[in-house]
Amino acid sequence: MTVSNQPMQSVDLIFSADQEEFGAGVRRLLDSHSKSADIRRVIETASGHDAELWRRLVAQTGVAEIGIAEQYGGAGASLTDVVVVCAEMGRSLACTPFFATTILAASALIAADDAAAQADLLPSLAAGEVTATFWPGAIGGMAASAASETVRAEAAGDGWQLSGTANFVIDGATAELLVVAASVDQSVALFVVDTRFPDVWATVRRQPRAVMDATRRVAGVDFGQTPGRLIGEVAFGAQYVGAAMNRVVTALAAEQAAGAERCLEQAVAYVKDRFQFGRPVGSFQAVKHRCADILLEVDAASAAAQYAAWTADNRVEEFPLAAAIAAEAATEAYLFASRECLHLHGGIGFTWEHDSHLYFRRARATAALFGDGSYYRELVAQRFGL
Amino acid sequence: MRILICQVGKPLPSTPEVIVAMQPSLEEFETEVRAFLQAYPEKRARGGNDFLWGAGDDKVALFDEIEPKAELEHIAAVRQWRGSLADANLSWITGPLEFGGRDLPRRYQRLLDTMSRDYEVPDSAKLTVSMGMVAPTILAHGQQSAKEKYLRAIFAADLIGCQLFSEPGAGSDLAGVRTHAVQFGDSWRVTGQKVWTSGAHFSDIGLLLCRTADGPRHRNLTVFVIDMHAAGVDVRPLRQMTGGAAFNEVFLEDVVVSDADRLGSVHDGWRVALTTLLNERAAIGGAGMGGSGLLSSKRLLAMLRHFGVDQDPLIRQQFGRLMVGLRSAQASRYRAEAKIRAGKAPGPELSLSKLALAQNLQRLSDLVAQILGPKLAVDTDEWGAYSWSTFVLGVPGYRIGGGTDEILRNIIAERVLGLPRELTESAGGSV
Secondary structure (H helix, E strand, O other): OOOOOOOOOOOOOOOOOHHHHHHHHHHHHHHOOOOOOHHHHOOOOOOOOOOOHHHHHHHHHOOOHOOHHHHHHOOOOOOHHHHHHHHHHHOOOOOHHHHHHHHHHHHHHHHHHOOHHHHHHHHHHHOOOOOOOOOOOOOOOOOOOEEEEEEEEEOOOOOOEEEEEEEEEOOOOOEEEEEEEEEEEEEEEEEEEEEEOHHHHEEEEEEOOOOOOOOOEEEEEEEEEEEEEOOOHHHHHHHHHHHHHHHHHHHHHHHHHHHHHHHHHHHHHHHHHHHOEEEEHHHHHHHHHHHHHHHHHHHHHHHHHHHHHHHOOOHHHHHHHHHHHHHHHHHHHHHOOOOOOOOHHHHHHHHHOHHHHHHHHHHHHHHHHHOOOOHHHHEEEEEEEE | OOOOOOOOOOOOOOOHHHHHOOOOOHHHHHHHHHHHHHEEEEOOOOOOOOOOOOOOOOOOOOOOOOOOHHHHHHHHHHHHHHHHHHOOOOOOOOOOOHHHHOOOOHHHHHHHHHHHOOOOOOHHHHHHHHHHHHHHHHHHHHHHHHHHHHHHHHHOOOEEEEEOOOOOOEEOOOHOOEEEEEOOOOOOEEEEEEEEEOOOOOEEEEEEEEEEEOOOOHOOOOEEEEEEOOEEEEEEEEEOOOOOOOOEEEEEEEEEEEEEEOOOOOOOHHHHHHHHHHHHHHHOOOOOHHHHOOOOOHHHHHHEEEEOOOOHHHHHHHHHHHHHHHHHHHHHHHHHHHHHHHHOOOOOOOHHHHHHHHHHHHHHHHHHHHHHHHHOOOOOOOOOOHHHHHHHHHHHHHHOOOOHHHHHHHHHHHHHHOOOOOOOOOOOOOO
C-alpha cells in the first residue's frame, strides 16, 4: 500500500441535470408509494419486501439498471448514478431487493470481471427479474469479527460444491442468486449459487433471523455440498471482494448520509413547531447548535460519498481510500444524526408510532453489519500506508 | 491562437461572446505563466512535493509571528513578487478587466498557483485579508473612484489592506461597534478603537466599520476605506497567548476620511460588512492555510513513523478520524466550489467550512500532543518536536477568530436550517 495521491485535475463535484432528475423521479415515486404506513405494513410481512413497490421502481424509474454497464442492459457503469439512487433509497427506508441485488450482488459480479458470468447474470439483475445478494465472507467489511464460520468450496467433477455456513447474509432468505465468497484451500474465490434450480435449492437451508432493522432482512444460510459456479479466478477472490466492498461502502455511505439528512429535516421541522416556555424550542441555542452540528456531519458525509464515487468514475488512484473515508464519515454521521434527532423530538421520538426509531435502527444495524467508525478509521490508516 | 486585445483604459467589448473569444485557452495561459516564471524567480530547490523528515525549517505555527525585522523584509519581498505579477498582468486572474483583472475562470488562478509552487516565490498568506476580504468588499460596494484607486493597487500589493471591525465592546455582537464617524461636507471624521486587527502594522489602508448615527444598531453603520498612514491613526501590537504579535489594537482619533472612500450607502454598512464576513469565512475555511503544509498527510505520516507510534492502535484511530475530517471537509468544499462555478452564489454554507476547520485543527492538536508526549512541553532540541507547541497554543484562537464556533452554529442553524432566532433586543440577528 502506498500513500494515495490526490487528483491533479479539477474536481467538479456536482450532479448532472440528468442525475438530479433521476433522483427526483425516484423520490417522487417513493414519496407516494413508500410512506411510513407502507413501510410499517411491509416490515410485518415474512419476506420484508414490498414486491409491488419494487415492480413499480423497476418499471417506472429503472433503478435496477443503475451502475451496470450498458452492454449488460444497465444504465451505465457510473458510481455517481449509484450514489444518487442510494441516497433516495436511504431517505425513505424503502423495503425492496434493491440494496442486496443492485448494490451487493451486482458489485461482486462487476468486481470479479468474468465476462461470461456478467453476460449471463447482469442482464437479469438489470431488468429487475431476479433478486440476488452477496456474502463477502470473513474478509471484507461485513461483520469481519463475527463471521467465524466460513463457507468452503471444493472441486467436484466439472464444477464446485460449497459447504458451511454464511451468517449475516442480507436478504439471505429471499434472494434467488447468492454470490458467495468461499475458501478454497488457502485462498478465497467467488461463486454464484443459483437457487432457482431445484437441485441447488434443496441443498441450501436458510434461516431468517430476528433483526433490529426490519427494513433490511438478514438470514443465516447453510450450504451442504451445494453446486456453485466459480466466477473469476480462484487466486483473485480476495481482490474481488475488496473491490466489491469499495463500491458497496460508497453506495452505503450515500444511503447513510441521506438517512441522516432525513432525520435532520424531521427534527428541524419539529423544533420549529414545538413550543415550550412560550417559544419554539428551536430558538434555544442548546437545540439549534445541536442541529448545526448534525448538519456539519451530514454535509461532510454526503460530500465524501459523492467524492468517493467521483474518484471511481474518474479512475483516480485514491478510490479505495476515498471509499473508506466516506464510510467512516457516513457511519458516524448516521449514528449521530439518528440518535440526536430522536432526542430532539423528546418523548414523541421514543414512541413506536414515530419514525425516529426506524432510522435509529437502520443506522445502528448498518454500523454493526458493515463496520463501525473504528473499523473504518483503521482502514483509513492502512490506506494511507500505515 | 486567440489574442488578448483588451487593455486597460481601452473600451470594453460589450457582448459576452467577444469576451469569451478573447480569453486565452488554458494551454496558452500555461505558456504565458511559464514564460513569466522562468524570467522571474528561482526554481525551488526541493524535489517535488515529498516531505522529508528533518529537512528545512520545522516551524509549525497557525499565526504568522515572525520577528518584526524579518517580517518587514518578508513584506517587501511579497510586494516585489506581487508587483512583478501585476507587471505581467497576472496579479488578479479572476477580477474584472476594468480594474486590472483578467476576467478568467478560477481554474486559471489554480493553474498559476500550482505552477508557482515549483519556484521560490514568497508566501502571500499575509495578504489574505487584503486580497481575500478587503478587495471583494470594495469591488462589491465601492464607488467607481474607489474601485479605480484601490483594486489594482491591492493585487499589485502597492497597497495592503486590513480589516477594522472588532472592538473591545463588539466581538461576536459586531453590530455594537461604537467607533463613530461624523460628516463635515465631503469628508468624515472618525474616532474610536479597534482590536484584533491582523496585519495593521504593515497595512496601508483599512476597511472600517463604524457608527454614523444613533438608533437601531444594524441600520446606522457605515463602512469606509481609511488611510492607515493618516494623522490620528495609532497602531499598537497586541501580544497573543502564543507569545507573538500577529494582531494589533488600532486607535483612531479625529481621522479624516473622504466621502469618496465610503463603501455602500450611508447607514448601510451592515450589508457591506456581511460581504466581508462571508469572504472571511471562505478564506479561513479554504484549503490554503497559507501553504504551510500543516495539514499535509505526508508530514503527519513521516511524524508518526519517526516517533515510532505508527503501529499504536489508538494513534491510528486518531489519525484516521483526523484524515476523515480533513478529506470530507475538502470534499464539501469541492462541492461548494462546483456550485459557485455553476453560477450559484456562495451562501452561509461557507460557515460550515470554517467550523469544520476549527474542529480538525483541534483534532490535529490532540494527535500531535499524543504523539510527542513530554516533547510537546519541553524543548529537547529535536527537529520537528517542540516546534508543534506554537501550533497547539494557536488552535484556541481559530475557534474564536473569524466568527466563534457558537456564532457560526447560530448562523448555520438560522440561515441554513431556518430555525427561529434568539429573542434579543437586537433585530439584526447573527452575522
